Amino acid sequence: xxxxxxxxxxxxxxxxxxxxxxxxxxxxxxxxxxxxxxxxxxxxxxxxxxxxxxxxxxxxxxxxxxxxxxxxxxxxxxxxxxxxxxxxxx
Numbered sequence: 453x454x455x456x457x458x459x460x461x462x463x464x465x466x467x468x469x470x471x472x473x474x475x476x477x478x479x480x481x482x483x484x485x486x487x488x489x490x491x492x493x494x495x496x497x498x499x500x501x502x503x504x505x506x507x508x509x510x511x512x513x514x515x516x517x518x519x520x521x522x523x524x525x526x527x528x529x530x531x532x533x534x535x536x537x538x539x540x541x542x
Contacts, residue, residue, distance in 0.1 A: 501533060
């Protein structure tokens with residue numbers, strides 16, 4: 453009987469913890485939509501977008517013989533930057 457009560461209490465505590473965690477999310481996470489707007493405004497003002505990558509995943513990204521980052525994802529990033537009129541900073 454004591455084992456059933458203990459298991460029941462553990463289940464109730466887990467459910468309460470889960471619900472409290474779900475309800476606390478909006479209070480913990482910042483709700484600042486303007487931060488996205490500021491980042492985009494900064495990119496438009498400077499005309500430069502910074503891209504970080506790990507060039508050890510061929511054919512997606514890798515270093516060529518001259519040490520330049522090349523690959524499929526690099527081509528996509530370059531095309532996106534060209535269409536947006538931006539310069540990429542690797």
